[in-house]
Amino acid sequence: MNRILLLVIILIAITSLSALRVSHDQLKISDNYDNQLFFNVNETQSDISQITLYYKSDLDRAYLKKDLLNESTLLTTFSFLIQFEIDEIKKKNGTFFEYYVVISNTAGEVISFPEINPEFNPYRSPIQKEQIKDAFILISPDDLSNLIEGQNIVISMFNIKDKLNAATINVNLNNKRLKTGYTIDDALLIIKVPKTSKDNKLSVSARLTDGQFVVSPTWDFQKKMHISNFSYYGNLTLLANNNSYMNMADSINYESNHEESAILQVTGKYKSIFIKNYLLISSLENSNNQKINKYYLGFISPRFDLHLGDYSPNYSEFTTYNKSVEGVSTALKFNNYKISVSAGRLDRKVEPKTIDDYYAYRSFNKEHLSAKMTYGNPNSSSFSLNFAKSKDNLSSLQKSAYEIEADSTTHYIIEAKDNLVVGADFELHLFSRRVNLFAEAAMSIYNSNINPGVMTQEELEDYLDETLPFDPEAVEPLIVVNKNMEPFKVGLNNSAIKAGINMNVFNNNLTVSFVQTGPSFYSLSSANIIQDKRIIRFIDNIVVSNQFFISGGAEVACDNTVDHKNKTLTTQSLFMNLNYSPAGLPFLSLNFINNSNKDDAFSDDPLKTDINNRYMQLTTGYSYSFLPFAYTTSSISYGIGFDEDKSRARAFDNDRNDIGFNNTFRFNNIPLVSKFGILISETKNRLDDNNQFKYNTAYFNNEYPLLDNKVIPFLNMKANLNSEDNISSQNIIVSTGAKYYPIKKTWLSADITYKTYTEENAQRDFNLLAGRLIISTSF
């Protein structure tokens, strides 16, 4: 009511054109100083008696009132501090400070600012809002490139903590508002890295209590993607081969053949367990022969290994080595102990469809059991006991498949074997494996034919004419004892031993070893056994510098380890290889080898062996860009050798000479790589002018990569022009094909080869057309 009355008075005053004149400039609010209202009375008939401020926020409807002056004064200039009122309005988050002022004098004259309808048309002074910098600061982590799910991202809101309205905080991840997964704790916003993609954008916004809207920068963070506990890699290869012989001479009978096969290899890891798989399926698999198809599944863990299928245990060189056992192999591993056992079969039974076809292949199931017990650490020193038992299982075949009766005599088409090997080995590794010592000893019992079965003690004592301390039938599970046994006596005859040292010192890799196998030492489960052999070997590889390598060695072998033969054949080999490749200069390579095979028979023995072979080759080559069209590497080699039979027979005394010339052109403007070479070799027997051999070869190979190496076609040609004992022959081979990489990790290769062999007398002529297709993919 008072306000209406006041307005009426104001209106009357205005319309009466009173003599009260005051000037006032609208307030401009500043944050840099305390704000004041200024008035200057230009004309008045009496003293100013009252100045009243009415103010409000633009968000409010009702005005607040403040008396700036409420007593008469002679002053004509006024200033009033109104910062408190402005702050009061600021807190209301208003955008404008709206006000008007009414001034009156003692004569009752009244004036307002603004003059017309001030209540409805007040001054509107914009409120300068405080601009907050760094409202949101990322304080952890520093590195946003590899965050883990659940890890904290911590954003400080310290600078806005007093004005923060937590309810208005908006966390945006990849332009989507997060509703959960973050907490506000004091002045910190803690965001847990959620399940999300690898690359992410994070931002935060909020409205402050003063109405200001604050937005953070956008932070890019990368999440470390979950790594599956199971990882794997492998490849699948499909292969098809076809060989077709044509135009064959009558004297030869090559069979056309073809093979299709698939090989799958997969290696996986689940936590600390490695899983390995190998599968080979071939069209050559035939029940009338040993198996070609292979399958293997292995589990290797820190404490236990399990190998199923075709697996080569490689326990030691003299017991079980490089022979595939189809069965189960295990290893139990402790800190200083390891026990390995393998059980299965080395060969499978093969029973020919036509048993009476005595030339048909047949085989027993060769059953196998081996074990190795190791004490120590294989990385420092270890000692192992080894055992292997291999035995053909007679019952795996029908008797008629391996035994026939003729002339009241039993004949064996195949003979079943029985073999027991025990041994021990030792390894010592010193100075971070720079010095390695190794040794092994083993002893075997071997029966080359157990088809007749075990002999009774009485039978054997009669046969040997001596009393036996054991019953052969009692030891049958270990070894079948009968007349076909290799003589057994503890000693070198039935033993194998080896020892050696390997050193990696002073840029040298030096190995000195000694190995000896007795004439009666057999191990059916090792692929490395040669009976009655002693070999002393010395091999050294020296790296003089990055450009200069030398390797050399010597080996002495003899075939009469227990001195049971009339004569001993000794083989001595000496070889050396030097390679020198100085930068910017031609490289040099020198090879030398000398072999001698000589026994200790008397010189007039017609069967005496005394042969010496010696060969030396020098090669030099250089890469140059003299040719304007191609970067070229050329090499030339010259070799000279002698083969001499010094025995009484004097079968030959050969001189050998050969020269080779090879070039590789890498063309500058096209992606063509061409190789061209010739080799001319001649061997002449000094003892017989008619005995000469000439081998001349020329080849021309081309590769032309296309489509950024995705397709690599090739064309190769090779011609051999030979002459042996004045009979000349030629062998020409042309092959072409391409390798194609259609997609990453996958390639296919197809090639076709045509070979024609012709001889002067046409007795061994033939043509061969061979095709091959390979598809391989890795994953």
Place this chain on the structure above:
Amino acid sequence: MKKILLMIIISFFVVLTYAQNIAVIAGMKGKINIVRNSATITAKTGDVLKNNDQVQSEDESFAAIRFVDNGATTKLFPNSIIIINASINGNVLNKSNSIVKGTAKAKVTPKSGNFIVETPNTVASVKGTNFLTTYDNFITTIGIIEGEVEIRNKTSDRSVDAHSNDVIQSDDDGNITEIDNSEYIQDNIDDENEQGQLNDDDDGINSPKGSTGDTGTHIFEIELKNPDGTIKKVRISYE
């Protein structure tokens, strides 16, 4: 009256035990422990630190502790123990670091509140600087990398102003002297760099070439140069 008294007592204890968030583990390597109210927690990046938290580093372990106002970062070196505190005064956060043993490096942004590094016998207060502090065998060593620090010995109450490259030692007997040991600063910075830690540009802990990050990943880079001078890098990472 009893109720009022009870309220006052409860309020007092609430104030005493109020655990304010004052800092965050911004980066770390190796094993870092946080001891809070006698309980030990294995720290991880992003963990929030409160008043009186004790942060311990083990062998070959580092931690970067960033205060919530982003005004300072304290980097803890291996085999060190620090207790952190802070209090809000208006709009600023006053920070205090008490080194129980070992070495810490502090980087302070100017005008971000008081920053104090304290050892049992010495107080260093700064307003914008970068310096190292070691407390070992009852001797405090402070090396100023940049800026100015006021160092006061608690026993003798003697103080000195230390400047860039100064190394000051302070002991339990009240001695506080400048020493000629420029290696102190360089050796610690070298250690920091060798461990692939505490890049001053970001005050954080990153995994550099050939090092192990806190995820256990090793990275090697091999630089290959083609005959035409083109350089390519092969990066191999393994765990």
